[in-house]
Amino acid sequence: MDTATQTEVTCFHCGENLPAQPIPYDDKNFCCAGCKTVYQVLNQHGLCDYYDRTENPGINQRVQVRKDKFAFLENADIRQKLVQFSDGDQTQVIFYLPQMHCASCLWLLEHLYKMDEGISHSRVDFPKKEVSVLFNEKKISLRKVAEILTSIGYEPHISLNDLGKKPRNLFNRERIYRLGVAGFCFGNIMMMSFPEYVGLDGVKEAYDLTPVFRYLNLLLSLPVLFYSASEFFISGWGGLKNRFLNIDAPIALAILITFSRSVYEIFSGTGAGYLDSMSGIVFFMLIGRILQDRTQQSLSFDRDYTSYFPIAVNKLMDGKEVPVPLPELRNGDSIIIHSHEIIPADGILVRGEAAIDYSFVTGESVPVEKKISEIIYAGGRQMAGKIELLLVKDVSQSYLTNLWNKESMRSEDSNQDSWVHPVSRYFTVVLFTLTAIAGIYWWINDPTKMWPAITTALIVACPCTLLLSNSFTNGHVIRAFDRAGMYVRNASVVERLVKITTVVFDKTGTLTDGRQFDINYKGDALNEQLRQLLASVAAQTQHPLSKAVLQYLEVKPQPLHNVKEHAGRGVEAWVNDQYIKLGSPMFVWGQDHFDRNTSVVAWKLDDGRQGLFLLKNHYRKGLDKMLKKLLHNKKAAVLSGDNDAEKINMLRLLGKTADVKFNQAPAEKLAYIETLKQNGEFVLMVGDGLNDAGALKVANVGIAVTDDVNNFSPGCDAILDAGKLDKLHEFIKMAHRGRAVVIGSFIISILYNIVGLSIAFQGMMSPLVAAILMPSSSISIIIITWLGIETGRKKLGPTKKMQRKH
Template sequence: MNMSVKPTVKCYHCGEECINETIQLADKNFCCQGCKTVYQVLNQSDLCDYYELNQNPGTSQRISVRKDKFSFLDDEKIEQQLISFRNTEQTHITFYLPQIHCSSCLWLLENLHRLNAAVISSRVNFTRKEVAIVFDHRSTSLRSVAELLTSIGYEPYISLQNLQQAKPRIQRSLIYQLGVAGFCFANIMLMSFPEYLGLEEAEKSMQSLFRYFNLILAIPVFLYSSLPFYQSAWGSLKHKYLNIDAPIALAIIMTFGRSLYEVLSNTGGGYFDSMSGIVFFMLVGRVLQEKTYQQLSFERDYTSYFPIAVTVLKDKKEIPTALPDIKAGDTILLHNEELIPVDGLLTKGKAFIDYSFVTGESLPVLKEMGELLYAGGKQTGGNIEMLVMKEVSQSYLTRLWNNGEKAKPEKISFVDGLSRYFTWIVFALAAIGALYWSFYDGGKAWNVVTTILIVACPCALLLSNSFTNGNVLRILSKNKLYLRNAQTIEEMAKAIHLVFDKTGTLTTTEEQEIAYTGEPFNDEIAGSVAAVAAQSTHPLSKLLAKELRTNETYEVRQFSETTGRGISGIVNHRIITLGSAEFVTGEEVTVFNGSSVYVSVDGILFGHFCIRNHYRPSIFQQIGELRKQYRISILSGDNESERLKLQQELGMDVKLFFNQQPHDKLNYIKQLQEKGQKVIMIGDGLNDAGALKQSDAGIAVTESTNNFTPASDGILEADRLSRLSSYLLFTKANKQVVIASFVLSIVYNIIGLTFALQGILSPLVAAILMPSSSISIILLTFGASSLYARFLRLN
């Protein structure tokens, strides 16, 4: 094609290229009326400092928000379910704003009161992309607040899930327990210095006072901070097995009991420092793991994707109605870019339904009046009306989601397996030691049991596992791979088969490759073709209009569109025809590598455009590296048009499956697991939900971690997919580091138990050795995992 390149003009608000038009205001360029309007709103309120904090901080406003989109917030029933607090003067509400991305966003959102005086305060949680707003409901409404946010480019995302009972996002009690343990541990250590240094007779009164202070400080650690270990140990006993927390809980109880006896009988200072140290370090390990992924949502159901309300047509009136109240027989109105929430019949309008999120098919499907529309599709054209056939809970999307909701059997960590043997051995040695010394020297029996439980406490093993896993989770999250929990690390390390979804995973949904074959275009013909293509709402026409844009404006006359076949129009007295080979040439042509659009001018065929999926950078090189260690399969909901290209790029040993429906993907994972293979599924959409849940480790790929992804074990930002081989190597190293630390822990325990069983190790020395060994092992594991991460260039 011979076309001049249009100069690039960036939008002052969002920074995107001005494609179709350039709007100017006050010597500033805007890509659309929406961006210009946001600038005007901020300028009128003297809030243009927003643009000085970051360059082009806004988000594109090309897709305008319809005026009455938030009318459902006028419904008092819906409003009551969304707000978190209300009194006679103010209302508190928290909105999720996926557009938040920089300090300019934070500054603007925390200055909402300058745009609307009825807003009392607004606080942004940057990591969660949420804003908590307090407003005076006597002067404004919830709907007005939502529309205010929308007017400045921060449209709230409100889904059906917002009406459900919110789940606690963080175990605040764990934080409080850690704080109490840390405070008490530090002060007990401080007041134990007289015991460590040895006091003269003249200072014995102060020594006694400090012992009682330590006892008072140890009580909240024993009764409150240690609760997680008691609860875990009791839970395991109820299921008739001993987990790793059982000896820890017993060691805490025994140490506190022995210390209490010594203080009250004035025979010693006890070991409150050791007890509080055990609890503090164990809680630090747990919190470290929790903090890594607490801000992400790995558990989602279909309500995360559904709108909170839709427009129902009754007596020629548009009535916003909450989704749970939609009944079979209702007629609903759907607008452009709205999700279809129920199964129903199309009764009015032309539907171009994007089912990519459900089926994986990348191109929208044309639906005519009278055809059935399934929940989960998105309307990409004008307004349509549909007759509801099934309620939300009975829709295809709900059944599809529930198909993947069968719980996987609970995985048991190899550390838990080791700890069970460890626990029984410790209890057996304590019993043997107590029995032996009760015959030979009854006074030593109590000391032997106490020192065995303190020295052989499996804290070193559990701490090394917790800190190593926590460090691995932290490093992976820093590299944009967020894992649900530490168990996922082990499952990924054991995998031998990787299954990739194609559309949206290997390919990006934001770009397409367009190749032209035929007689070159000059500027006039290119502009004419673009003008005709711009008249159609078909996705392929939109792509061509964008690709062929020129500086000139062309008028299109006598435009016509034959649904599902092609379009035509007259531009500058030339008849331009675009569409399928049969529509343009009268002959049917089979395409093996993408979708094709043929072009003729005045009945003469010029050539055709081949439109293919755009594969992510370096993805074929990455799969080539993974093939050396893993079996690879690729599943796609698309047709087989790209089989030849993929087979050439990936090799014949990579298994390719096309036209895969969601249940096909799920069944394929099951078949692999029945053969004894550990499987990692990497997908992106709801069509992968069942397979992601079924796999041993399911990783959802997303363009942004704040996009709504299906339930998964991990969330990976799309631009980091090319680092997958490094991430998998890192998970394998994690197990080796933990095993090495366990071996070192066993060496510590053998040495300590040798002296403890002989009755020559005092509880005080044991209390000093226990935290020393734990800290050294923590440093070893933390350092080893960090060093290997640096070797893999993950730091």
């Protein structure tokens, strides 16, 4: 499609389809006033290069941000807790911008200084979706900075969790520094050991520099020993103090023995030592651990309600709306909640029409209508106009926070140590036993070979090959998961996936897609004229059910006049002297006797024609195939908060003998998981909303499914892109593949150790052989693990690109 044609049917800013009456400006068409406004702002400041970098890079602006939304940033206490640095003139603040998605975003956000002379500099951290802004407080305020970002389509997400919070150090910078030091020293030690490798150390000319190189190697090894390897010593010693021999203990011992033996050989003039091997061990170990940390950069797995709640709301004081931080709200306060704002505490509706989206709490995306004097629980989002609430509980005592805090305890076995640790203990015990036997043998028969045999054996038989294999394999598995759309907390999650025996699913929002519906129409025949009329009325509201009906009708809506929307209830309009109502059965007919699990959109014309659309949640693609594969060797169950209207479908998907439970409260879901575990099952819980939070946390592995990985999700072990749910069995299979690669590498390591020890125990191992064997074995393990994982990665589906269209 050429550009001219595309411009006629899509919005120039965001790329969404244009309405019947687009908004023209500057020879361009826009879908809404918001998109047009953003273009005007960018054009005014000479920033229209934004559109040249990515086609239709903007975010849809149909939901307008109210004028005083960021007035709370003028509160001195809030401002002080949000800024990262201020010297009275220059101030730095970091905002989280979930809308950031492409190269055009990055370019525009780093040119903020063109929007206002008070902004000195802005720097984007794309993986974290954060922008750091440096501005002059004498020229521009913090509130104004937030409003400028909002005006160009990047409204900052500022939550209660941000109060007093400094930037998360998502990179382990200290480990990066240690790796750099180890790499530098390792490379130089290898280079200066080259004469030893090729046998030139025996040249006895006056200009022989071999002793100098050996002392330089010793000098270079000191930073590796005392700095780079420090985390192995700290971890190993901590385990010993707790009477636990973790895998870092023998690693630390091998490093220490290697260094000690090297010092002895260098000062005694009997050899070059093993400093290259020592620094190589540390270098490769650190690489493995950094690979495991890689996917922690842009996601947060330990989230609570403070990450979801706003930082402040408007409180009614003497008839005026005053921004007040959430911690200062008390029982009995009257607060104002505007459209699309979160309700922070339980309250009674005093004024206004309430249509509450409880999708995060219940998983159900259809707004719930509330009447005056009814209680509205925290965690819902108001989708209609402005409402007034009288708080009946403090923020910390609301239903949402009590639910979260009650279910925040994780079972003790959900974060187990790696299986490598017990294996390494046996490995170490066997190694020490054999070394002691060899030492005693040589002490009796030939004392001159005792220490060479002991030290060489401990160096050659270092269990680092096992750790390297496990670290690199899990690192590659995590990277493969990341690229395919599943983001795991750490390597132990990969290892626990291998043990899964039972998979428990939530239904609404997990197995079903809350944004799509299966529609069944009943009523008077829909001719082309009537379809056109209904589509035009449905297009007048942003309600998710109206959008579904509009999509079902498959006709282009026309502009209407004399339209009145009743938020959360429906729309009435006068079209060509005809009166039409479209909305809930109660709004259209004054009665509602339909099944609660079926959403209904009714319509009625003043000539007596009428009908209704029955909408049910749409099951996600590929579900049948995925469940069939999963049920080959695992049990499956469904826990749903809805009624049992979908029971037949669930049993069809899971089998007649499957355990399918409906009307399950959050506490009942948690108890069910606990019962399974007590019966010896190793449980994977797959859910999405807060009602699954307890079950996700108490399960051996908890996976939160989300349609946008940057959105808020419950605390969990992994976050799965909802579009990849049909690949769940492949993710589990990849974890099994990782275990097989580790076991295969371990077998190779055992063979290597058998050969190495057989030579070392005879006291025949030379420093040259040890120096070559140690790094070469590590490199071979890296190659084996990489090949083993890469050959199976394609089954997870195509690699996800960083750019996401919103």
